Amino acid sequence: MGVGWRFDSAGVDEVIARTDADARSLSSELGTVAATLEQVIGQLDDVVGAALRRFEERWLESAEAVDRRTVAVVETARAVVRDHLSTDEEMAGSFGPGLWGAKVAGRPFAPRITQRPGPLSWD
Amino acid sequence: MALDASAISDGAVDLRRAAGRVGDDGVQVSNGWRALTDVYQSPVAPVLVTAMEPVGQGASEMSGAMQTATVALDDYARAISSLQTRRHSVAVDAEVFARAATASPDWRIEPALRAHQSSLQQSVATLESDFDDARQQCVAVLDGIVTPAVQTTGSFASTGQGPEGLGGPGDGWWDPRHLFTRSSLDAMSPAEVNAWWTSLSPAARATYLTTSPQMIGGLDGIPAAVRDAANRSRLDRELARLTAERDAMGFFERNVAQRTLSDELNEKIDAITAIYEALRKGDRQLLVFDVSGREAFAAVGVGDVDAALNVSVLVGGTGTSVESGLVQLDQDSMKMRERAAEIGEVSLMEVAVVGWVGYRAPSALWLAHDPRYAVNGRADLESFVQGVGATSIHPSKDLNLTLGGHSYAAMLVTSSVLDATTPVDSIATYGTPGIASGPFAPQVDKYWLANSDDPIRAAVVAGVFTDQPNVDDGWTELDTSQREIGGTTYLRGNDHKYLQDGSMTQYNLAALIAGRKDLLVPYESGK
Numbered sequence: 001m002g003v004g005w006r007f008d009s010a011g012v013d014e015v016i017a018r019t020d021a022d023a024r025s026l027s028s029e030l031g032t033v034a035a036t037l038e039q040v041i042g043q044l045d046d047v048v049g050a051a052l053r054r055f056e057e058r059w060l061e062s063a064e065a066v067d068r069r070t071v072a073v074v075e076t077a078r079a080v081v082r083d084h085l086s087t088d089e090e091m092a093g094s095f096g097p098g099l100w101g102a103k104v105a106g107r108p109f110a111p112r113i114t115q116r117p118g119p120l121s122w123d
Numbered sequence: 124m125a126l127d128a129s130a131i132s133d134g135a136v137d138l139r140r141a142a143g144r145v146g147d148d149g150v151q152v153s154n155g156w157r158a159l160t161d162v163y164q165s166p167v168a169p170v171l172v173t174a175m176e177p178v179g180q181g182a183s184e185m186s187g188a189m190q191t192a193t194v195a196l197d198d199y200a201r202a203i204s205s206l207q208t209r210r211h212s213v214a215v216d217a218e219v220f221a222r223a224a225t226a227s228p229d230w231r232i233e234p235a236l237r238a239h240q241s242s243l244q245q246s247v248a249t250l251e252s253d254f255d256d257a258r259q260q261c262v263a264v265l266d267g268i269v270t271p272a273v274q275t276t277g278s279f280a281s282t283g284q285g286p287e288g289l290g291g292p293g294d295g296w297w298d299p300r301h302l303f304t305r306s307s308l309d310a311m312s313p314a315e316v317n318a319w320w321t322s323l324s325p326a327a328r329a330t331y332l333t334t335s336p337q338m339i340g341g342l343d344g345i346p347a348a349v350r351d352a353a354n355r356s357r358l359d360r361e362l363a364r365l366t367a368e369r370d371a372m373g374f375f376e377r378n379v380a381q382r383t384l385s386d387e388l389n390e391k392i393d394a395i396t397a398i399y400e401a402l403r404k405g406d407r408q409l410l411v412f413d414v415s416g417r418e419a420f421a422a423v424g425v426g427d428v429d430a431a432l433n434v435s436v437l438v439g440g441t442g443t444s445v446e447s448g449l450v451q452l453d454q455d456s457m458k459m460r461e462r463a464a465e466i467g468e469v470s471l472m473e474v475a476v477v478g479w480v481g482y483r484a485p486s487a488l489w490l491a492h493d494p495r496y497a498v499n500g501r502a503d504l505e506s507f508v509q510g511v512g513a514t515s516i517h518p519s520k521d522l523n524l525t526l527g528g529h530s531y532a533a534m535l536v537t538s539s540v541l542d543a544t545t546p547v548d549s550i551a552t553y554g555t556p557g558i559a560s561g562p563f564a565p566q567v568d569k570y571w572l573a574n575s576d577d578p579i580r581a582a583v584v585a586g587v588f589t590d591q592p593n594v595d596d597g598w599t600e601l602d603t604s605q606r607e608i609g610g611t612t613y614l615r616g617n618d619h620k621y622l623q624d625g626s627m628t629q630y631n632l633a634a635l636i637a638g639r640k641d642l643l644v645p646y647e648s649g650k
Contacts, residue, residue: 011162019156019175026148026182033141033189040134040196043127048199051262055192058270059185063145065273066181070152073174077159080171 012081016074023070030063128204135196142189149182181273187335188270195264202257206250213246263322269338313510316344332356340412343510347408347428354412355402361414362395387417393446394419401453401478411481411507418483419445422507425457426475429514433463433523435636436477436508437622440530440554441491443484452478455622459636462629467637474637481507485531491556491588497534504539512546519546523638526550529621530579533558533571540567549635551601553621553628554579557590569598570635570643572628574616600646601631608644 037056041049156175160168220239223230230236311319320328331339332353339345340353369388372381391414401407401423411422428434437456439448456476463474482500485491508526515522526547528536533552538559540547545564552558553572556579563569571592573580582588592598603616606627616628623629627644634642 006162006164008162012159015156015159015162018158019152022148022152022155026145026152026178029141029144029148033138033145036134036137036141040131040138043130043134045126045258047258048261048265051265052192052196055188055265055268055270058268059188062181062185062188062270062273066149066178066185069181069273070175070178073156073171073178076174077171080163080165080167 009081012077016077016081019070019074023067023074026070027067030067034060034063126203126207128200128207131196131203132200135193135200138189138196139193142186142193145189146183146186149186150179152182153179177273181271184271184335187331187333188268191268191331192265195261198264199257199261202253202260206254206257209246210250213243213250216246217243260322263319267319267322269335311344313344313506313513316342316510317346317513320345320349337415340409343506344513345510346514347410347424347511350410351408351424354409357412358395358398358409361412362392365392365395365414390444390446391419394421394444394449397421397446397449398423400450404453404457407453410477411479413481420481421445421449422477422479422481423449423453423456424475424477425453425460426471428475428477428511429516430472431475431515432473432517432521433467433469433525433636433638434475434477434511434515435459435463435525435527436479436504436511437527438479438482438504438529438532438536439484440528440532441485441488441556443480443532445480449478449480452480458624459622459629459633462624462633463637466630466633466642467639469637476636477511479504479507482535488530488556491531491534494534494538494557494559496531497538497559500535501538504535505542505545508539508545508547522546522548523636524548525636527632527636528552528555530554530619531556537561537563540564549640551632551635552592553632554619555592556582556588558592560590561596568640569596570601570631571598572601572603572616572621572631572646574603574618574621574628576617577619579619599643601628602644602646603628603631606630606644 034056037052037059041052041056044052153175156178157172159172163171220236220243223236223239227233227236328349332349336353336356340350340357342350345353365388369385369392372385376385378385394414398409398412398421402409406426408424408426408428409421410424410428411420413420422436437452437459439452442448443452456478460471460474460476463469463476464471467474481503483496485493485496490496508524511524512519512522524547526536526540526549528534528550530553533555534557536550536552539545540550540563541559541561543564543566545567547564547567549568549570550563551570551572554577555571555573569592573583579588583591592600594600603621604627605615606613608630613627613630614623614625616623616626620626621628621632631643634640
């Protein structure tokens with residue numbers, strides 16, 4: 001027995017879309033901070049300005065990492081969705097009418113078919 | 124350059140607001156992503172969902188880092204504003220002086236005007252010096268701020284990855300424990316950490332305490348009271364998190380598929396319960412609290428470690444863990460403290476005893492041959508005692524720091540005093556299956572105790588354990604037999620137990636901890 005399968009394609013798309021929007025908002029705010037930092041550095045003397053510049057470099061490094069990670073996770077989720085869908089179509093084509101059962105063909109994302117006829121569902 | 128204090132202050136406000144939105148948006152990304160569990164379940168789903176967690180955590184820490192920067196900028200702006208007001212006064216005063224000097228061609232020989240001139244020069248010098256101080260303080264805070272290290276690479280949910288590859292180190296798993304491992308603070312010595320912390324303004328310290336309690340509570344060199352507050356602030360949250368994680372596991376996962384993880388979660392939950400039990404007794408400091416690894420680590424001090432003149436760190440040996448051994452070690456530490464104060468004829472405030480469970484001890488005696496447990500724990504214990512030395516309010520020459528190691532911990536405590544810079548004054552090992560190879564730091568006095576009926580003593584005589592303390596290497600064996608001292612009868616130490624209240628072993632260790640080496644009773648051969 002392994003971990004159960006469930007895949008609601010529309011639901012996953014919605015989560016991805018919403019996260020995309022949240023990530024854009026985060027990215028925009030990161031940009032706002034960077035711009036504000038530039039303005040503040042311009043108000044400072046050389047010594048404190050240089051220290052804030054050093055902090056800014058470290059902070060922007062973290063910002064870039066957060067941004068890149070968000071994109072990487074979302075892109076991976078999209079790849080997972082694609083994999084599921086292709087497996088779905090491939091397997092749907094391989095089963096004749098009236099055939100059903102747990103056929104996991106050694107693929108990590110292969111679905112467990114639980115009912116036929118009718119649309120495939122993921123258990 | 125003319126500095127505009129209000130513009131700097133306004134900039135700090137803008138930064139604070141924008142940083143707050145960064146934190147909120149980051150949390151929103153992570154929280155929103157968790158909804159994936161409702162629509163997608165597969166062997167890789169937990170990894171995919173968890174992979175977004177560091178985004179929220181990282182953004183939150185970035186927000187905290189920026190808040191600290193804005194506190195520093197605010198402090199700086201206030202200092203500038205104050206200095207500018209003072210400079211204005213000095214300028215007015217200078218005008219008065221200039222008018223008086225113009226009216227009196229011989230002002231250089233008039234005592235009142237010369238005194239005025241001298242006062243003006245002094246005011247200007249003080250202004251410049253105060254400006255430098257404000258600047259340096261701001262720079263110190265800004266340079267000390269740690270920003271989170273968020274990893275961006277890894278094949279955490281590659282479509283070719285099977286369930287067996289989930290979550291293992293080296294599989295691309297992003298682990299929040301890795302945050303800060305590249306930070307500048309991690310690379311600092313406890314003394315440097317202490318210098319950094321003391322350079323921060325109270326507001327900056329408060330910000331760190333609020334935004335990064337895990338980091339502050341785990342940093343050797345941070346004052347004991349601050350570590351205590353930081354670590355305590357995390358207990359409830361960690362207990363809730365671990366309990367929720369355990370309860371989210373189904374019957375099959377809990378008992379079969381993820382049995383090891385389930386056991387670890389239960390052990391950590393028990394560990395936090397044990398910590399609560401120790402802290403409930405009062406007058407305690409939670410100096411180490413770490414449940415980020417596979418095992419829980421903790422150190423509980425009885426008394427105020429920074430204020431006490433006599434500090435001891437007691438380390439448990441084979442089979443010691445937070446969940447199973449901390450409560451007893453804490454009880455022994457409390458009794459040891461009371462005995463040390465009594466024997467040393469000092470107030471309780473002058474003694475603090477720490478029960479330290481900060482390393483993975485071997486689970487059984489037959490593993491006590493293996494030095495790897497000590498090798499792995501050495502750096503942490505070394506750093507911890509260095510931290511005690513760095514944060515003590517007493518000069519190092521006055522602080523009496525004793526390290527005690529029971530059973531396998533003898534290997535650990537001896538290996539942690541190899542470095543000559545250790546602040547430890549004395550070590551005592553008891554029930555010793557083996558010690559590290561010297562040479563040890565020359566300033567450290569070395570003692571050992573072995574009960575006559577301790578199975579370890581028999582094993583040593585039988586040649587099972589070979590690396591032993593001995594007189595020829597400068598060690599002193601202390602007595603464990605029953606004795607009457609000052610009208611009190613101290614019972615013979617028995618079996619593999621050395622911290623029992625009212626025992627001779629406790630007496631000797633307490634005298635050492637109290638800094639009363641003149642009261643130690645050495646072992647007499649043949650007695």
